[in-house]
Amino acid sequence: MAKSSMADLIVEGVNTTTVPGKVTDPRLSYKVSILKGAFDTNHGVLQTRMHMVVCYKKLHADDGDSGWYVGGWIKETLGKALEEDPILAGRLVTCEDGGLEIVSNDSGVRIVEARIPLSLVEFLESKEKDQIKTELVSWKDVDESNPQFSPLYYIQVTNFQCGGYSLGISCNLLLADPFRMVKFLNRWAEIHKNIAYEGEIPRTPLFYAPNFAKRVGCPPPSSIAAASNPSWTNSKTAIFDISIDEKLNSRDEICNHVVSVCIEEADDKFGLKMGPNFVLITKKPNGDAKVEKRSKEGSFGPLKSLKYEINSSNWEDLEANKITFRRDNLPIEVSHWVARNDLEGVVLVVISSPWEGKCGMKVYVTFPRANGLY
Structure with missing residues (x-):
């Protein structure tokens, strides 16, 4: 069975950020109280997050049923969904009293697009599946000194060989619990389908990664880091x-x-x-x-x-198996895990x-x- 490592994952688009479609006013905020004396540093606390990988088959021969198209389209519909839940596009900021809070400052959700030299079947049947899953989600540790520059929500769309793709979600647990996160994803998918099937977004997305890759070349694989220790999967x-x-x-x-x-x-x-x-x-x-x-x-x-x-x-009760960005393409597998440093x-x-x-x-x-x- 084919193996995969971080050197195999090829990133086509990284550091793309999607913000709410309109300015959030008034801004929302959540206080984060970390019990003093309980931790040597905040580092491990700030990195606590949930990862989720949702896999889809390619059901149609047309290119519209590919991760590249989905990855391009979601950049145009995610902003609409974030208007309803703008805190997900927020950041951790340091308060005057030295405490922390999460503010809906419209800094955005980070989106990564990638491809991996494995077929979807090879991934699903691989004995190294848990190791590979860490490549299908993105996460960069929150900067403890300047947390306001660190995204708390990541989305990665990964294309498999011979069709099929995965949607990888990483969300800081201080921002949202798994149930709320899946609720948002289902709502976003509903918004996406309504816009896509009403013809409000073009057949070929404006943000179509292969077109950009042909012009500027792919960023080196080192531009993306493994999301977590594989043992956490x-x-x-x-x-x-x-x-x-x-x-x-x-x-x-x-x-x-x-x-x-x-x-x-x-x-x-x-x-x-x-x-x-x-x-x-x-x-x-x-x-x-x-x-x-x-x-x-x-x-x-x-x-x-x-x-x-x-x-x-259980995880199935969260209904992540209903997240679909095409009406006739339900997930064939969903994985969830909570991770820390x-x-x-x-x-x-x-x-x-x-x-x-x-x-x-x-x-x-x-x-x-x-x-x-x-």
């Missing part, structure tokens, strides 16, 4: 939906107890054990995030009087707005994999 993530019979407000002990229960459930589900320390990211209904390092042992006390319902979920576990808690005296939470518990061992 084997990480395990358990997803839980929780309904609680009282408002959470600032009652951290309720959140802590639910996290403890979810970790135990995830341990049982995968037969794994969370390491002694893990990173806890809590996102409030207004988008603000708090990041802290926690110890699994002795951190959370029981709350016997708390009434809640917990249901296990270290090998500590990650727990993401997303609190929804209260309703009828209840509060909902979605909890993602990720176990990293290092050297084949959890």
